Amino acid sequence: MARAGITPERLTRAAAELADEEGFDNLTVSAVARRLGVRDPSLYAHIRNARELKERVALLALEELADAAAAAVAGRAGRDALVAFADAYRGYALGHPGRYAAARFELDIRTVAGSAAPRHSELTRAVLRGYGLPEPDQTDAVRFLHGTFHGYVTLEAAGGFRHTPRSADDSWAWLLDTLDFALRNRPRP
Amino acid sequence: MARAGITPERLTRAAAELADEEGFDNLTVSAVARRLGVRDPSLYAHIRNARELKERVALLALEELADAAAAAVAGRAGRDALVAFADAYRGYALGHPGRYAAARFELDIRTVAGSAAPRHSELTRAVLRGYGLPEPDQTDAVRFLHGTFHGYVTLEAAGGFRHTPRSADDSWAWLLDTLDFALRNRPRP
DNA sequence: CTAACTCGCCTAATATGTCTAGGCAAAATA
DNA sequence: TATTTTGCCTAGACATATTAGGCGAGTTAG
Numbered sequence: 120m121a122r123a124g125i126t127p128e129r130l131t132r133a134a135a136e137l138a139d140e141e142g143f144d145n146l147t148v149s150a151v152a153r154r155l156g157v158r159d160p161s162l163y164a165h166i167r168n169a170r171e172l173k174e175r176v177a178l179l180a181l182e183e184l185a186d187a188a189a190a191a192v193a194g195r196a197g198r199d200a201l202v203a204f205a206d207a208y209r210g211y212a213l214g215h216p217g218r219y220a221a222a223r224f225e226l227d228i229r230t231v232a233g234s235a236a237p238r239h240s241e242l243t244r245a246v247l248r249g250y251g252l253p254e255p256d257q258t259d260a261v262r263f264l265h266g267t268f269h270g271y272v273t274l275e276a277a278g279g280f281r282h283t284p285r286s287a288d289d290s291w292a293w294l295l296d297t298l299d300f301a302l303r304n305r306p307r308p
Numbered sequence: 309m310a311r312a313g314i315t316p317e318r319l320t321r322a323a324a325e326l327a328d329e330e331g332f333d334n335l336t337v338s339a340v341a342r343r344l345g346v347r348d349p350s351l352y353a354h355i356r357n358a359r360e361l362k363e364r365v366a367l368l369a370l371e372e373l374a375d376a377a378a379a380a381v382a383g384r385a386g387r388d389a390l391v392a393f394a395d396a397y398r399g400y401a402l403g404h405p406g407r408y409a410a411a412r413f414e415l416d417i418r419t420v421a422g423s424a425a426p427r428h429s430e431l432t433r434a435v436l437r438g439y440g441l442p443e444p445d446q447t448d449a450v451r452f453l454h455g456t457f458h459g460y461v462t463l464e465a466a467g468g469f470r471h472t473p474r475s476a477d478d479s480w481a482w483l484l485d486t487l488d489f490a491l492r493n494r495p496r497p
Numbered sequence: 498c499t500a501a502c503t504c505g506c507c508t509a510a511t512a513t514g515t516c517t518a519g520g521c522a523a524a525a526t527a
Numbered sequence: 528t529a530t531t532t533t534g535c536c537t538a539g540a541c542a543t544a545t546t547a548g549g550c551g552a553g554t555t556a557g
Contacts, residue, residue, distance in 0.1 A: 125534080144333075149514055160516075161535045169515065225466055258474045259482035262460065265468070266483070270459020271451065277414055279454070285447045293448035294455070301490035314505080338543055349545075350506045358544065 125155055130165050131175045138176050138217025143224075146217070148172060173224050180218035181235040187211050188242045197249035198299045204246045205268055205295055212272040219276070223269075239265075250302040260302065267298065314344060319354050320364045327365050327406025332413075335406070337361060362413050369407035370424040376400050377431045386438035387488045393435045394457055394484055401461040408465070412458075428454075439491040449491065456487065 133154045138146045148169050152159045166172050191207035192200050212219040226234065243261045252260055271294060274280065280287045322343045327335045337358050341348045355361050380396035381389050401408040415423065432450045441449055460483060463469065469476045 147514065148516085157534090158536060159514080160518095160537085163516065164534060223462075223466065228471075231471075255474045255478070256482065258472055259479040260486075262463070262469060262476075262479045263456070263483045263486065266460030266463055267452070267456040268459065269463060270457065271455030273412075273462070274451070274455050274458060277412065280451060282417075282420075283447055285444050287451075289444070290448040290451045293445065294452045297449075297452065297490050297494055300494050301486050304493065305486055305489050336543065337545090346505090347507065348543080349508085349547095352545070353505060 125157070125162075125165055127165065127175075130155070130162070130172075131179055134172055134176050135179055135215075135218050135221075138221055139215050140217070143173070143176070143217045143220035146173060146176065146221075173221060174226060174230065176218060176221040177224040177226060178230075178234050180215070180222040181239070183215075183218065184208070184211050184222060185235040185238040185242065188239065192242055192245055200246045200249060201299055201302075202295050204242065205264075205291075208268045209272050209275075209291065212276060216276055219272075247302070252302070253307075264298070267294070314346070314351075314354055316354065316364075319344070319351070319361075320368055323361055323365050324368055324404075324407050324410075327410055328404050329406070332362070332365070332406045332409035335362060335365065335410075362410060363415060363419065365407060365410040366413040366415060367419075367423050369404070369411040370428070372404075372407065373397070373400050373411055374424040374427040374431065377428065381431055381434055389435045389438060390488055390491075391484050393431065394453075394480075397457050398461050398464075398480065401465060405465055408461070436491070441491070442496075453487070456483070 130151065134146060134151050137150055137154060141150070148162055148166075149159050151172065152162050155162075162172075166175070187207045187210070188204055191203040195203050226236075240261060243264055244257060246264075247257055247260050250260070271291065275287050280290065319340065323335060323340050326339055326343060330339065337351055337355075338348050340361065341351050344351075351361075355364070376396045376399070377393055380392040384392050415425075429450060432453055433446060435453075436446055436449050439449070460480065464476050469479065
């Protein structure tokens with residue numbers, strides 16, 4: 120049989136595209152095999168199981184997201200950095216819904232450590248540097264920002280804001296204003 | 309064959325329990341059938357398909373969550389109401405992870421309208437009443453709060469905060485303080 | 498009180514997806 | 528060129544989702 124020339128990169132890319140097009144929940148070994156023009160079992164020479172396929176997409180998404188965030192934050196500080204960071208995050212999530220969902224895939228602790236996840240925390244801390252928060256406030260703020268961005272974007276992607284005429288962009292801008300205000304003026308303990 | 313006496317309530321309860329125990333993603337028609345002591349096809353007399361099974365759990369979760377939030381907010385105002393509301397939300401999510409995930413299940417628009425989802429928005433607006441926000445700021449704030457609570461709790465449940473010694477409870481308290489401060493003092497447009 | 502009927506649950510069977518075992522030939526290497 | 532590796536294949540076991548059709552327990556009509 121002619122070889123299909125499957126590489127880890129081609130496989131992961133196909134899976135990521137599929138996730139974006141059909142949803143992360145519909146990402147199956149079968150669907151990837153179809154897209155690559157091979158039979159299902161052939162893929163098991165390249166992946167251990169279906170979970171690993173999803174893991175690959177998750178790791179890719181974490182990398183891409185961290186890269187986008189890093190580029191956004193570079194050369195900015197304070198409010199500018201916060202807004203650019205948040206917009207990069209939201210832009211990626213809306214532009215790549217399947218990959219974004221993958222980034223929330225539960226990885227085991229060892230895999231997380233070797234992933235781009237730690238870069239996300241570092242980048243968030245870099246953004247917060249402009250606000251001069253001492254510990255443990257900075258850790259709290261990292262969690263606050265992560266949670267807020269993730270939650271807002273998830274609800275928006277799920278269509279939760281379509282029932283009201285107010286635009287999701289405008290609410291997002293208001294949210295960032297409020298966040299910036301709070302971080303700058305919140306009374307120290 | 310002896311009848312198993314399946315009612316919509318028993319079925320939904322079994323599905324909800326299964327979701328909490330095994331995860332919403334692992335909620336299957338087969339698993340529910342096993343738990344109820346019947347064969348898979350027997351359930352199709354009670355549900356249309358697997359999607360409807362999940363929908364049932366989603367609707368139950370939205371109801372329970374709205375009930376808990378309503379009870380928490382009753383008789384409170386301002387900061388007290390905000391904290392009680394948020395704690396009810398977080399408590400439910402951590403106590404019933406499967407049901408909570410179900411509450412994020414994408415329902416079609418007609419189903420959402422008949423669900424407890426609108427109550428959630430109303431309750432959030434009730435909480436915000438104490439902060440005297442005009443429109444469209446109030447709508448923005450509703451989205452902000454929903455997103456923040458949902459995101460924080462999702463990340464916490466996924467174990468995203470276990471890598472740092474700082475307790476998730478303390479970060480939560482900090483978050484609520486900050487939110488309250490921002491809503492009270494944010495400059496009007 | 499029996500006859501008819503409804504409807505809850507069953508078996509059988511198909512489709513799709515995950516994954517293992519074993520085979521063959523193309524590609525890499527000796 | 529001979530050998531080894533290995534990418535891809537077929538066959539097949541097992542799980543889940545779902546449809547079709549049957550049978551008998553509970554309910555209702557005569």
